[in-house]
Amino acid sequence: FFFSHQEVVSEESEEESNGVNLMEFSDEILLHILSYVPCTDLVLNVRRTCRKLATLCLDKSLTHTVLLQKDYKVNKDKVKQLMRDIGKEIYQLNMAGCYWLPSSTIDHVTRCKNLVKLNLSGCHLTSLRLSKMLSTLQHLRSLAIDVNPGFDASQLSSECKATLSRVSELKQTLYTPSYGVVPCCTSLEKLLLYFEILDRSREGFMLSGQLMVGESNVPHYQNLHIFYARLAPGYVNQEVVRLYLAVLSDRTPENLHAFLISAPGSFAETGATKNLLDSMARNVRLDALQLPKAWINGSGLLQHLKFNNPFYFSFSRCTLSGGHLIQRVINGGKDLKSLTSLNLSGCVHCLAPESLFRKAEDDIDSSILESLVVSCSNLRHLNLSAAHHHSSESIGNHLCQLLSRLKHLLSLALPVCSITDVAASVEKPPSTPNLVPQTFGRKVRIGIQTYPRNLGDQTDQKIESSVFWALMGSLRFLETLEIIGSSFSSAMPRNEPAIRNSLPPCVRAQSVGDSEVAAISQLTYLQSLTLAQLPNILTGSGLVSIGLQCQHLRTLSLANLGMMGKVVYMSALMDMLKHCKCLRDLRLEQPYFCAGAQFFQALSHCSSLQRLCIVSRSGTLQSDAVMSFMANCLEVIMCHMFMGESLTVCKNLQQSIVRSFQAERPALNVVIFPLLHEDLTEVIRDVPMRHLDEITLFKSRVAEEPPNLWW
Numbered sequence: 001f002f003f004s005h006q007e008v009v010s011e012e013s014e015e016e017s018n019g020v021n022l023m024e025f026s027d028e029i030l031l032h033i034l035s036y037v038p039c040t041d042l043v044l045n046v047r048r049t050c051r052k053l054a055t056l057c058l059d060k061s062l063t064h065t066v067l068l069q070k071d072y073k074v075n076k077d078k079v080k081q082l083m084r085d086i087g088k089e090i091y092q093l094n095m096a097g098c099y100w101l102p103s104s105t106i107d108h109v110t111r112c113k114n115l116v117k118l119n120l121s122g123c124h125l126t127s128l129r130l131s132k133m134l135s136t137l138q139h140l141r142s143l144a145i146d147v148n149p150g151f152d153a154s155q156l157s158s159e160c161k162a163t164l165s166r167v168s169e170l171k172q173t174l175y176t177p178s179y180g181v182v183p184c185c186t187s188l189e190k191l192l193l194y195f196e197i198l199d200r201s202r203e204g205f206m207l208s209g210q211l212m213v214g215e216s217n218v219p220h221y222q223n224l225h226i227f228y229a230r231l232a233p234g235y236v237n238q239e240v241v242r243l244y245l246a247v248l249s250d251r252t253p254e255n256l257h258a259f260l261i262s263a264p265g266s267f268a269e270t271g272a273t274k275n276l277l278d279s280m281a282r283n284v285r286l287d288a289l290q291l292p293k294a295w296i297n298g299s300g301l302l303q304h305l306k307f308n309n310p311f312y313f314s315f316s317r318c319t320l321s322g323g324h325l326i327q328r329v330i331n332g333g334k335d336l337k338s339l340t341s342l343n344l345s346g347c348v349h350c351l352a353p354e355s356l357f358r359k360a361e362d363d364i365d366s367s368i369l370e371s372l373v374v375s376c377s378n379l380r381h382l383n384l385s386a387a388h389h390h391s392s393e394s395i396g397n398h399l400c401q402l403l404s405r406l407k408h409l410l411s412l413a414l415p416v417c418s419i420t421d422v423a424a425s426v427e428k429p430p431s432t433p434n435l436v437p438q439t440f441g442r443k444v445r446i447g448i449q450t451y452p453r454n455l456g457d458q459t460d461q462k463i464e465s466s467v468f469w470a471l472m473g474s475l476r477f478l479e480t481l482e483i484i485g486s487s488f489s490s491a492m493p494r495n496e497p498a499i500r501n502s503l504p505p506c507v508r509a510q511s512v513g514d515s516e517v518a519a520i521s522q523l524t525y526l527q528s529l530t531l532a533q534l535p536n537i538l539t540g541s542g543l544v545s546i547g548l549q550c551q552h553l554r555t556l557s558l559a560n561l562g563m564m565g566k567v568v569y570m571s572a573l574m575d576m577l578k579h580c581k582c583l584r585d586l587r588l589e590q591p592y593f594c595a596g597a598q599f600f601q602a603l604s605h606c607s608s609l610q611r612l613c614i615v616s617r618s619g620t621l622q623s624d625a626v627m628s629f630m631a632n633c634l635e636v637i638m639c640h641m642f643m644g645e646s647l648t649v650c651k652n653l654q655q656s657i658v659r660s661f662q663a664e665r666p667a668l669n670v671v672i673f674p675l676l677h678e679d680l681t682e683v684i685r686d687v688p689m690r691h692l693d694e695i696t697l698f699k700s701r702v703a704e705e706p707p708n709l710w711w
Helices: 005-017 027-034 041-046 051-056 076-089 105-110 127-134 159-168 235-250 272-283 323-331 366-375 399-403 423-427 467-474 506-509 514-522 541-549 570-577 597-603 621-632 645-663 681-682 689-696
Strands: 065-067 092-094 117-119 141-147 168-172 188-197 227-230 258-262 285-290 308-313 339-344 380-383 412-415 480-484 529-530 557-558 585-589 612-617 639-641 669-674
Touching: 027 051, 041 076, 076 105, 105 127, 127 159, 188 235, 227 235, 235 272, 258 308, 308 366, 323 366, 380 612, 380 669, 399 467, 399 612, 514 541, 541 570, 570 597, 585 689, 597 621, 621 639, 621 645, 639 645, 645 669, 669 681
Parallel strands: 065 092, 092 117, 117 141, 141 168, 168 188, 188 227, 227 258, 258 285, 285 308, 308 339, 339 380, 380 412, 412 480, 480 529, 529 557, 557 585, 585 612, 612 639, 639 669
Antiparallel strands: none
């Protein structure tokens, strides 16, 4: 969004001749329009066009909160000028994920004397710079920072510690074993901890979870309301988080109402954590809860915990049965309208009355889901992925039919096998292409019919009568949808070598394909879509429907669609991309994917695209096509490709992209690397956390965290 003086004058002349003048709109309307313009453009460009805009662009409603976290065009000079012009007017500043800005940029934040909230997650920050900056921010109450190797709390000045003593909200991302600034924050009410410590150093040495010598071991939790910890894989992260929890186990804050720990894999319960949970059961009433699966499985904890007006629950990967869920969490089916977000991802028995003698593939008990839907009628975010939720043949009790009652849903994650019509999955044999084994191997030559160009051919009476079609029609305001195969696993997990083999899809999922994808096109307001392991994709025709009708789509992630030996949906995908004008993030994971000239020509129509990630075992790329795409799509700042090409080809292309475009795009991050190379994990560790967490690594993101956990 950029105005020049000549443009404003010419527009005014043209509009006056038509009886309309933009500058004659009320200040309220103009301020609303200007609120959609990045602050750097407002202050450095727009306000220089005319006197009226010069005044409006400095209105407090536009300068009070400055968001730079996804302004990929901002550089050090722009930040310096911005702080010089309006620094004293800024009360909230978000620079999260600005990894491309040099650490000296932080020095200019000292001009913002009235800052109350500051987010510097993902920014380069040393102990000394942090100390100097915080010493001048006496009004600061909310802070987010990273703690990197070399951080030394002894370098923090007394003025800095005085500021930290007044901070009530702290978000701290740890890349090294440390308490960071937590011991200095004596007034904490909200503490968010992200543990990203690797088990091995770059030199290959094993790291210890012990903290640095001389660090205080007495965090101040007495005023704590919210405690949240998210752990990346690795035993060191578990060791360090236990040190943070040790103080909580001695004395549980009486005002604690949200306690959340997200830990992958096995995180064993200890005597200290058991004491903490027992203390919580006696002394607090919670509004939000998430615990490691080992802390819940086989224990009677949920029976003793007390809840007030809960808004978020996550029982991800727990063996919690539906009977326990209804009785102990939802109070026997009583009113729980306060609950807005529920994560049952990987909770394989959560829709069954008991789990002792049940197989994961057995049919669900629809009465449990119905109780859940009735009790939690205000749910906005629901995650049921990574499990087999098979509906029985009972009329009116299909999972899709029951979920259609949740009219407030904004985001939804479902396993592929849960959306199929029971009659279709039982009676209809798999179509011929699905007889091809769903495994990696040599390419298989099979005749594939061209997808229908007439979209009306896809919406016949049979398709529109399906339960999934009806569900999509009833959730018209859904913004995020994930349909993920219950046995799907990404070829590029974190901190591990690439997976070479994948598990076959669920038998019930074999009939899910193009018609179900076409049903998604009813979601007019859809912004984010993930489709993974849909085995019956024959042509990808439904993708074209989505491209045409879901004009707000910003994020698209496709993985392992159709047969594994051939990309059967390539033609439809290219047609779809020509219509995705708002698409910003695209992630593709498919074996044998050919990233050639035709694909990149189609992708060039996505004028808003910022981030691209392709993961493909035995996939190929065309270097000239990639360079041409980067030259045509000026907004692209992230290009990650993990393919089957040689290391030499990958390195040469990566160097060419950086050399050609880095100067014009300061935030440019390029990683092109062989997917099965032994050094992949070393390459991944250098990817900025923003990109790694949001797009490069595959995961379900629905109800991953409580809504509005941080600004």
